[in-house]
Structures are given as C-alpha cells and as structure tokens.
Amino acid sequence: MSAVDIRDLRVTFGGVVRAVDGVTLSIERGEVVALIGESGSGKSVTLRSLMRLHPPRATKMEGTIAVEGRDVLAMTPRALADYRGPIVSMIFQEPLLALDPVYTVGEQIMEIILRHEKVSRKEARARALALFERVRIPSPERRLDAYPHEMSGGMRQRAMIALALACRPKVLLADEPTTALDATVQIQILLLLRELQRDLGLSIIFVTHDLGAAVEVADRIAVMYAGRIVEEGTARELIRNPRHPYTIGLLKSRAHGVMEKGTRLDAIPGAPPDLARLPPGCSFAPRCAAAIESCQIEQPPSFVVEGGHRARCFRWKDAPAQLGAQALGAA
Amino acid sequence: MLVYLARRVVYTIPILLGVSLVCFALVHIAPGDPLVSVLPPDASAELQAQLRALYGFDQPYIVQFLRWLGRALQGDLGTSIASGRSVTTEVVTAVGYTLRIAVLATLIGFFFGSLFGFVAGYYRGSAMDRIASFVSVLGVSVPHYWLGMVLVIIFAAILGWLPPTGKGDESSLWESFRHMILPAVTMSVIPMGIVARTVRALVADILSQEFVVGLRAKGLTDAGIFRHVVKNAAPTALAVMGLQLGYLLGGSILIETVFSWPGTGFVLNNAIFQRDLPLLQGTILVLALFFVILNLLVDMLQTALDPRIQRS
Numbered sequence: 001m002s003a004v005d006i007r008d009l010r011v012t013f014g015g016v017v018r019a020v021d022g023v024t025l026s027i028e029r030g031e032v033v034a035l036i037g038e039s040g041s042g043k044s045v046t047l048r049s050l051m052r053l054h055p056p057r058a059t060k061m062e063g064t065i066a067v068e069g070r071d072v073l074a075m076t077p078r079a080l081a082d083y084r085g086p087i088v089s090m091i092f093q094e095p096l097l098a099l100d101p102v103y104t105v106g107e108q109i110m111e112i113i114l115r116h117e118k119v120s121r122k123e124a125r126a127r128a129l130a131l132f133e134r135v136r137i138p139s140p141e142r143r144l145d146a147y148p149h150e151m152s153g154g155m156r157q158r159a160m161i162a163l164a165l166a167c168r169p170k171v172l173l174a175d176e177p178t179t180a181l182d183a184t185v186q187i188q189i190l191l192l193l194r195e196l197q198r199d200l201g202l203s204i205i206f207v208t209h210d211l212g213a214a215v216e217v218a219d220r221i222a223v224m225y226a227g228r229i230v231e232e233g234t235a236r237e238l239i240r241n242p243r244h245p246y247t248i249g250l251l252k253s254r255a256h257g258v259m260e261k262g263t264r265l266d267a268i269p270g271a272p273p274d275l276a277r278l279p280p281g282c283s284f285a286p287r288c289a290a291a292i293e294s295c296q297i298e299q300p301p302s303f304v305v306e307g308g309h310r311a312r313c314f315r316w317k318d319a320p321a322q323l324g325a326q327a328l329g330a331a
Numbered sequence: 332m333l334v335y336l337a338r339r340v341v342y343t344i345p346i347l348l349g350v351s352l353v354c355f356a357l358v359h360i361a362p363g364d365p366l367v368s369v370l371p372p373d374a375s376a377e378l379q380a381q382l383r384a385l386y387g388f389d390q391p392y393i394v395q396f397l398r399w400l401g402r403a404l405q406g407d408l409g410t411s412i413a414s415g416r417s418v419t420t421e422v423v424t425a426v427g428y429t430l431r432i433a434v435l436a437t438l439i440g441f442f443f444g445s446l447f448g449f450v451a452g453y454y455r456g457s458a459m460d461r462i463a464s465f466v467s468v469l470g471v472s473v474p475h476y477w478l479g480m481v482l483v484i485i486f487a488a489i490l491g492w493l494p495p496t497g498k499g500d501e502s503s504l505w506e507s508f509r510h511m512i513l514p515a516v517t518m519s520v521i522p523m524g525i526v527a528r529t530v531r532a533l534v535a536d537i538l539s540q541e542f543v544v545g546l547r548a549k550g551l552t553d554a555g556i557f558r559h560v561v562k563n564a565a566p567t568a569l570a571v572m573g574l575q576l577g578y579l580l581g582g583s584i585l586i587e588t589v590f591s592w593p594g595t596g597f598v599l600n601n602a603i604f605q606r607d608l609p610l611l612q613g614t615i616l617v618l619a620l621f622f623v624i625l626n627l628l629v630d631m632l633q634t635a636l637d638p639r640i641q642r643s
C-alpha cells in the first residue's frame with residue numbers, strides 16, 4: 001500500500017478555475033517527493049487537497065485520494081478532523097501567518113496533542129518540550145512561552161515543524177517550507193527535514209520553487225504545469241534525461257545560472273494559461289518551441305519513458321534533442 | 332509593565348491640564364452674564380459688583396482659572412450658582428446615576444452587539460448577516476428619544492411591566508433596577524450597533540486569515556476554532572466597549588430628559604440653560620477626567636490581552 005495515492009484529482013474553484021486538472025501521483029512509505037513548477041501551477045492546491053483544506057462550498061473535488069488506505073474525499077467532517085494531525089500534517093510556507101498570533105507556540109503545540117490524545121496538560125507540555133529539543137530550538141523551555149512574532153523566521157519554521165510532528169503523522173506535507181527564509185537558514189531547515197524524515201520514516205510531499213532544494217531532498221520529483229503533472233521521475237532521471245520541454249526549460253534556466261536558490265521559475269518566456277480557460281490541447285503549447293499541430297488539438301497522455309519516469313508530451317522522444325537538451329546534459 | 336503603566340499615567344497629566352483649560356475657556360468665551368440667573372432683573376449695579384466679586388468673576392481670566400484649578404485639585408469645584416450647593420456633590424451624584432445606566436447599557440449593548448457581530452461575521456452574506464447588519468445600523472441611526480418614548484409606551488403604558496420614568500424608591504434595590512431598565516435599554520442601542528459592526532469586521536478578518544487554515548490542519552473542529560476567533564477579537568472588541576462606556580458617561584441629554592433620570596446629561600442641560608458656570612465647568616471637567624482614565628484603563632487592558640502590542 002502506498003502512503004499516498006492520488007488518482008485523477010480535479011479541483012475546481014467557483015465552478016470555473018481548474019486549479020488541478022487530473023493529477024495522478026503516488027508516494028511510497030518513507031519516500032520524499034518534490035512538487036515543483038511555476039507559481040500558480042496548482043502545487044499548493046494539490047497539497048491542501050490531501051487534507052481537504054479548501055473552502056468546502058466554493059470547491060469541487062473529483063477523483064480519489066487515498067492516504068494510508070483512507071479515502072480522504074469520502075470522510076465525514078468528524079473523521080476528517082481526526083485524520084488531520086495524526087495521519088497527515090502540514091508545514092506552511094509562512095509560519096508567522098499560519099500560527100495564531102495571540103497564543104504562545106507552546107500552547108499551540110499542546111493544543112494539537114490534547115485534541116488528538118488523552119493526555120494531561122503536563123504531559124502535553126513535556127511532549128512539546130521534547131519536540132522543541134528534537135527540532136533543535138535553543139533554550140526550548142523559554143521558547144515554548146514565546147509568541148510567534150517574538151521568534152526569528154528560522155526558529156518559527158522549526159516550531160512549525162515541531163507542531164506538524166506533534167501527533168506523529170505518517171505523511172508530512174511541506175508547502176515551500178523554506179521560501180520565506182534566508183539562504184543559510186533554508187539549508188539548515190532542509191537538512192533538518194531530511195534527518196527527521198529518515199529517523200521517523202515519514203513520507204513527505206514537498207512543494208518548492210527551488211530545483212536545487214528538490215534535488216537535494218527528494219527521491220522523486222514531479223513537475224507541475226497548469227494543474228497537471230507534466231513530468232515525473234527520480235531526481236537523477238529528470239536532471240540527466242528530461243523529456244518534457246517545460247522541464248527542459250526549467251533546467252536550462254538553472255544551468256544558465258539564472259536560477260539561484262530561491263529564485264522563481266520564471267525564466268521561460270510567456271505566462272501560464274488562464275486556469276478558467278484552458279486550451280483544448282497541451283496547456284504548454286502556447287509557450288512551447290517544439291509544439292506541433294496535434295499539440296493544439298489533443299491533450300498529450302502520460303507516456304512512460306522508463307520505469308517510473310513519465311512525461312506528458314507528444315514529442316517526448318525527440319523534443320529534447322530539438323530543444324538542445326544534450327548541451328544541457330553536457331553542462 | 333510597571334514602567335509602562337507609570338509612563339502612561341504621567342502622560343495623562345498634560346492631557347488633563349489641557350482639558351481643564353479648554354473647558355474653562357469654552358465656558359467663559361460663551362456670551363452672556365453668568366449671574367443673570369440668580370440676579371433679580373432690577374438689581375442695582377452695586378449688588379451686581381458685589382456678587383461678581385463674591386464669585387470671583389471680577390478677576391482676570393488667568394487668576395480665575397488658576398484659582399479654580401487649584402481648588403479643583405483639592406476636590407472643590409466651587410458652588411453652583413443656581414442651587415447654592417457644592418458642585419462636587421452635584422456632579423458626583425449625577426455621575427453616579429449616569430454610571431449606573433451607562434454600565435448597564437454597555438453590558439447589554441456588548442452582549443447583543445457581540446452576538447450579532449459573531450453571527451454576521453461567521454455567516455457573511457446570509458440572511459442572518461443582513462438581519463444583524465440591519466439591526467446594528469438601526470441601533471446607530473434611530474433617534475433615541477423616539478425609541479425611548481416607544482419603549483415607554485409599550486412596556487410602561489400598554490403592558491405596564493416597567494415604570495415609565497424617574498429613579499424610583501432607592502431603598503429597594505429591585506425598584507431601582509426596574510427604573511433603570513428602560514433608559515439603559517434605550518441607551519444600549521448605540522454601543523450595540525457599534526460593537527456589532529466592529530465584531531463583524533473583526534470576525535470576518537480573522538476567519539480569512541491563514542492561521543485558521545492552520546488550525547483546521549491541526550484537526551480542530553469549528554468549536555475549537557471559535558475559541559481562537561474569540562481570543563483574537565477580544566482585545567479590540569473590549570477596547571471598543573470601554574470607549575463606548577466613556578461616551579455614554581456624558582449621559583444622553585435626550586434620554587435622561589425623556590426618562591427624568593437625574594444623571595450628567597440632565598445636570599449639563601440645566602447648567603447650560605441656567606448659565607450655571609461653576610456647575611458646567613465642574614461637570615465637564617469630571618466627565619473629561621473619567622474619559623481620560625477610562626481610556627488609560629482600556630489601553631492597559633488591550634496591552635495586557637494582546638501579545639502583539641509591544642510593552643515598551
């Protein structure tokens with residue numbers, strides 16, 4: 001059984017915005033998968049779907065999501081609330097916004113423990129303290145009583161990680177956990193995540209703008225574009241042998257030194273399509289130098305390149321050559 | 332915290348001094364002879380001069396002000412020209428009456444205002460929201476003497492449940508309370524409307540914040556999240572409540588007249604029409620003092636409740 005199994009997920013907001021348009025992705029236990037892609041490509045929406053965090057009335061979700069064998073889209077509100085925390089939890093991009101400003105971080109960690117487990121407040125506090133030590137927050141006892149705004153960005157993100165791990169989840173979702181941080185702190189947080197993942201056997205889905213971070217941390221990478229996964233494979237496969245013109249564009253922008261750590265993936269000319277009016281064919285076609293006529297008419301299916309390496313491109317066999325991927329591989 | 336407190340208290344001193352100067356000036360700039368209400372129309376010039384000297388009105392303004400201030404600091408606000416009684420006693424009595432209905436009105440207004448505000452903020456755009464918003468707009472815009480009279484007609488004249496006016500037999504707590512209900516309810520519509528609007532906006536803002544998603548992600552239910560919404564809204568909502576109490580302390584001339592309630596509004600009204608300068612000055616000063624102190628208390632409460640406010 002996979003830790004996470006998403007099948008043909010479609011998420012539509014307000015009846016028109018197709019933020020996720022047929023995502024299929026599965027994550028094995030103990031695996032780390034990175035979701036990368038330009039801003040607005042549906043990474044956060046995919047991640048939040050796993051916890052059903054979208055506003056329920058304005059959102060339509062189709063497809064299936066199974067997490068640790070549980071059918072997420074079929075859960076009752078009660079089952080959903082019990083599932084959030086002990087099975088799956090999330091690290092948010094900006095902990096300053098994701099934590100309640102008028103409670104201390106310690107109280108907020110105790111709250112999730114007390115919500116899901118029958119323990120005393122004293123025990124919950126002891127657990128929170130142990131978590132702070134685990135994520136290596138200096139003077140943890142004192143920091144438990146700090147309010148979010150009293151901590152530095154890096155400390156806050158560590159506290160957020162402690163919170164996310166408080167009920168020993170099996171799957172951890174991290175939405176750009178380092179984007180809001182300084183470069184040196186980013187690396188520390190990534191290393192911490194990797195270490196925790198190994199020690200606790202977590203399955204992680206990790207959203208990032210940063211290809212470097214994805215390669216560093218992830219076993220597999222899935223590239224998203226306009227609500228679809230356009231290419232996925234191991235980090236090695238994607239770097240050595242990219243098959244989708246969009247992936248190639250991302251790698252090129254990085255190879256040319258445009259993509260420093262933390263910069264946005266915006267080095268490909270043109271803009272992503274309007275999610276309320278997606279083209280009938282390949283959604284990358286308007287920006288694609290390798291596009292042919294059939295790209296405008298029909299959506300490319302997911303072609304198997306080799307093993308788990310897949311690409312949604314009609315020209316997956318020859319597009320890379322045309323786009324100069326060899327030069328890229330040599331670089 | 333103590334240093335902060337001390338500093339805040341020290342800061343109020345110049346404010347109070349300014350307030351007393353302004354209220355002294357306002358009263359003296361107004362045209363008309365302050366002794367007109369006590370002097371017979373045919374009083375001799377000699378008698379006028381005598382009385383003027385007795386009350387100190389013959390002195391230069393600056394001397395009058397300093398004298399008045401000096402006495403005020405010792406708790407003596409002079410003598411009412413109209414009644415001949417000590418202004419301090421009159422004001423303190425009146426404030427006592429107004430304070431009673433103002434506190435009751437604020438509590439009623441805060442309770443219903445918060446209720447409407449929370450419902451409206453949680454169910455924005457729903458019928459409940461529109462009803463709550465309508466009620467709160469009504470509360471701020473309806474003429475109070477009119478509402479007061481309508482309430483008197485319904486609850487006193489037709490139903491006979493409550494006394495229409497007056498302060499009642501004060502030896503009976505229950506009787507006193509019954510007399511307070513109608514004026515307090517009439518007065519409460521103002522804070523109710525304002526608190527409802529404030530709370531609605533606060534709740535809507537809080538619910539749209541990312542941390543609410545964070546709380547959902549922890550597995551909290553709506554009840555668990557409600558606790559966070561309340562704690563986030565409390566500092567501002569309570570501050571608004573405190574300030575409303577301050578405004579109501581000035582008493583409502585119209586409400587107190589409709590209900591013959593002997594509060595500050597009533598006293599101010601009399602003082603103005605009788606040109607009773609010492610009483611007018613004294614009342615305004617005491618009210619201003621209350622307002623400044625209340626502001627200070629509200630500020631400190633907010634600082635104590637809201638960890639985001641720096642205590643420096």
Ligand SMILES: Nc1ncnc2c1ncn2[C@@H]1O[C@H](COP(=O)(O)OP(=O)(O)O)[C@@H](O)[C@H]1O
Pocket residue numbers: 013014017019037038039040041042043044045046054055275
């Ligand atoms: N609650 C929502 N209502 C409407 N549109 C939304 C909502 N959440 C996200 N979107 C839209 O979905 C698209 C994908 O967003 P997102 O997943 O956040 O992108 P990213 O890949 O940068 O994380 C964006 O166009 C965004 O505006």
Ligand code: SF4
Pocket residue numbers: 244245246282283284285286288289290291292295300312313314315316319
């Ligand atoms: S399917 Fe066509 S348009 Fe889409 S990426 Fe491949 S070549 Fe480009």
Ligand SMILES: [Mg+2]
Pocket residue numbers: 043044045175
């Ligand atoms: Mg995002």
